[in-house]
Amino acid sequence: MNLKVNLNGLVLDNPVTVASGTFGFGREYSEYVDLNDIGAISVKGITLKARVGNKEPRIAETNMGILNSVGLQNPGVEAFIEREIPFLRGYKSKIIANVNGSNIGDYEKMIIKLDEEDIDSFEVNISCPNVKQGGMAFGTDPRVAAQLVKSVRKLTKKHIIVKLSPNVKDITEIAKAVEEAGADAISLINTVAGMKIDINTRKPILGNISGGLSGPAVKPIAIKMVYDCYKAVSIPIIGMGGIENYKDAIEFIIAGASAISIGTANFTNPYVTKEVLEGIKGYMNQNNIKDIKELIGLTHRI
Amino acid sequence: MNVKILKVIKNIKHNDEIFELIVENHNQSMKAGQFYGLKLNDKSKILRRPISINKYDEKQISFLIRNTKEGISELADLKENDEINAMGPLGNGFDTSELKSNSTVILYGGGIGIAPLLQLAKEIKSKFEAINIITLLGYRENPYQIKEFKEVSSSVDVFLELEIKEKIEIANVSYTYGEYPSNYYGKLLKEKNIDYVYSCGPDALLENAVEILKNTSDINTKIYVSLEERMACGIGACLCCTKVINENQGICVCKDGPVFNGVEVY
Numbered sequence: 104m105n106l107k108v109n110l111n112g113l114v115l116d117n118p119v120t121v122a123s124g125t126f127g128f129g130r131e132y133s134e135y136v137d138l139n140d141i142g143a144i145s146v147k148g149i150t151l152k153a154r155v156g157n158k159e160p161r162i163a164e165t166n167m168g169i170l171n172s173v174g175l176q177n178p179g180v181e182a183f184i185e186r187e188i189p190f191l192r193g194y195k196s197k198i199i200a201n202v203n204g205s206n207i208g209d210y211e212k213m214i215i216k217l218d219e220e221d222i223d224s225f226e227v228n229i230s231c232p233n234v235k236q237g238g239m240a241f242g243t244d245p246r247v248a249a250q251l252v253k254s255v256r257k258l259t260k261k262h263i264i265v266k267l268s269p270n271v272k273d274i275t276e277i278a279k280a281v282e283e284a285g286a287d288a289i290s291l292i293n294t295v296a297g298m299k300i301d302i303n304t305r306k307p308i309l310g311n312i313s314g315g316l317s318g319p320a321v322k323p324i325a326i327k328m329v330y331d332c333y334k335a336v337s338i339p340i341i342g343m344g345g346i347e348n349y350k351d352a353i354e355f356i357i358a359g360a361s362a363i364s365i366g367t368a369n370f371t372n373p374y375v376t377k378e379v380l381e382g383i384k385g386y387m388n389q390n391n392i393k394d395i396k397e398l399i400g401l402t403h404r405i
Numbered sequence: 406m407n408v409k410i411l412k413v414i415k416n417i418k419h420n421d422e423i424f425e426l427i428v429e430n431h432n433q434s435m436k437a438g439q440f441y442g443l444k445l446n447d448k449s450k451i452l453r454r455p456i457s458i459n460k461y462d463e464k465q466i467s468f469l470i471r472n473t474k475e476g477i478s479e480l481a482d483l484k485e486n487d488e489i490n491a492m493g494p495l496g497n498g499f500d501t502s503e504l505k506s507n508s509t510v511i512l513y514g515g516g517i518g519i520a521p522l523l524q525l526a527k528e529i530k531s532k533f534e535a536i537n538i539i540t541l542l543g544y545r546e547n548p549y550q551i552k553e554f555k556e557v558s559s560s561v562d563v564f565l566e567l568e569i570k571e572k573i574e575i576a577n578v579s580y581t582y583g584e585y586p587s588n589y590y591g592k593l594l595k596e597k598n599i600d601y602v603y604s605c606g607p608d609a610l611l612e613n614a615v616e617i618l619k620n621t622s623d624i625n626t627k628i629y630v631s632l633e634e635r636m637a638c639g640i641g642a643c644l645c646c647t648k649v650i651n652e653n654q655g656i657c658v659c660k661d662g663p664v665f666n667g668v669e670v671y
Binding site: 124158163169373 | 643
């Protein structure tokens, strides 16, 4: 049985990855799952300088989901290079450096710094608010997204994944724009904009007023977006959004994802990555599927 | 830490709001101040509920829980032999390593915040039989677990916001009505050479306890507070439960805490 997937140059031992922001830099979960069994770890989003993040509450539970506004708390790119890369390199898992900035210059500086480091891929988060555009996310305008990707593409030969926001008019436009600009792969979806108001205090629950929705509630949104992007671009897709078990993972793969990412589910079940991998193998056995590639985008060929 | 399916041994209703869920323990060791993440059967509520360890031994763990009706009410309905998915023990627990046999300790709890202090009292008492434990318990209206605290404290002072109709008189327990414990707490700090304060309860109680300590001169008292915050992963990976305490620093309540040195937080 072959579970290896080639994401346009980034080869994963298996299609199970973990989503940025949900797994830290692997240290905490390394005590409960064997990181060697995870295809790739997209680390907590990094910025040039350390960030302390947003005022609490940073999280609110909603029906079948959670809203979060953590605010990119992270130790900064230098600490990532000095402390976290050496730790993660002790494992077979591929390292995906999720990078964030508030203007194109920030991203460029991060790419230049990390280009010399032992990481396997960049995941460029274009859901960040672009300060030069009054806080509109880079990823809401295909031209701005393309400009950002073009700028960083020039600075590295390393693998680049662009993480797409679902909070857009037409995600396939953004996908096509970043493909043309040089992205090797795309990952979707990032969180869906949302908020929750307390009817007793009459105030929003999150300290930052609104946040991003993740968890099972968003899966149908993510599945459609993966399905549509698979038709629109030819670069591989990492699909994510509410994956809780192997059935969800298979659904994403059949919709068009070459790999999947598990995020929110880790919180309730620290062993979920292992269970999903075992479940995928079980499904392939039961259905006589020898190579995971047979499943990728299968729904489009039936 | 691990995730286990534990059988319910007993579920005791203390009053309309408070229940004590006792589950089996498979010889897991843990510390006072640590907590468990309890999974609800209601699939629409995806986060585990973080609940302090109230007391434990090799055979069972007790959780003292306030029924806030949001999801938690499911736990109030659990019966003997039902099962619960429990992740833990999580968090750092109370640090009692510096205690000596002649230390004087205040346990200062408000409402459901008294829960972790019972296990703490038991641990301190079993380490130092003769240690002086002064327990202050504040409730709104209906007290609970006073007898249990009396068994492991040198003295127990109960403060009730509202007068209760049926007064339960327990020997050597004082009851004060219509007053917060803070005045008496401040008096103790000034007069009694307190070495350590361990506190758990509403944020306002903790902040006030630290403020009173800071404003009391010529004392060497250390205060440890147990915080709570909405949390997700419970192990320090997601950073959802981080409290920003100044422009450069956040404290992760589930991993660096929930117990912190009070003067570093407030």
